[in-house]
Amino acid sequence: MQLAAPWQVLKLRHDENARRYDIWVGVEAPRQWFGFVRRGPEVPVEHYSWRHVNFGDWRVHLHVALPVGSTLEGLPWAGEFDMPFSNQLARQIFALLKADVSLQRICDLLDLPVSELWRFRYALDTGRLNVGEIAPEAIKVDEATDSDIPSLDDPVWAALVDGKLEIDIRVLGLKLMLSRLRAQMEKITDAEIRDLKLQEFQRYFAKNKQMLSHELAQLREGAASV
Numbered sequence: 001m002q003l004a005a006p007w008q009v010l011k012l013r014h015d016e017n018a019r020r021y022d023i024w025v026g027v028e029a030p031r032q033w034f035g036f037v038r039r040g041p042e043v044p045v046e047h048y049s050w051r052h053v054n055f056g057d058w059r060v061h062l063h064v065a066l067p068v069g070s071t072l073e074g075l076p077w078a079g080e081f082d083m084p085f086s087n088q089l090a091r092q093i094f095a096l097l098k099a100d101v102s103l104q105r106i107c108d109l110l111d112l113p114v115s116e117l118w119r120f121r122y123a124l125d126t127g128r129l130n131v132g133e134i135a136p137e138a139i140k141v142d143e144a145t146d147s148d149i150p151s152l153d154d155p156v157w158a159a160l161v162d163g164k165l166e167i168d169i170r171v172l173g174l175k176l177m178l179s180r181l182r183a184q185m186e187k188i189t190d191a192e193i194r195d196l197k198l199q200e201f202q203r204y205f206a207k208n209k210q211m212l213s214h215e216l217a218q219l220r221e222g223a224a225s226v
Helices: 087-098 103-110 114-125 156-161 172-185 191-207 213-225
Strands: 007-015 020-027 045-055 058-067
Touching: 020 045, 045 087, 087 103, 087 114, 087 191, 103 114, 114 191, 156 172, 156 191, 156 213, 172 191, 191 213
Parallel strands: 020 058
Antiparallel strands: 007 020, 045 058
């Protein structure tokens, strides 16, 4: 967990049957000479809980007592107050999404409740959660490599999603996806999440290349003119 002062583990509990660790974290009490704890006025705290990265195949749940007025910003073992995952686990999930791993597969790999993963995904899609806050390091994008599909860094994708480029769409699934994507992008300002949405859009074209030949032809023409 890489705890640093003044944070410390207050209590640890493990359940072998459930293969689960529960860890309580709080602020270390001030000490006098010879290691005696110095008693002072009780500081009010707020309590938060997050699912943290697994320890092997054991689930880890953190319970944090945060003194009122303190901050947990930038700490990998903490998380957004209204989100279910710690920042470190959120980074892990986001990397799997970038790698085109399905939500159900992510749940299976990390032993996550699907309801909590959908909650996290919804926060990304609606622009409520910024990846810059949970994943400051760059996350590599694995893009489709089909030469018939414009590369991910081609501005044609952003032009299409932002409505600057219009094409004739004959496939209902693509029409619905583009409509939903445009609505989401109006709310998303985080560059990493916008890249994720464009990457998913590009992969849709790659996976349905034969069905989308009419739309792809227009997209390639648009790429030449954008």
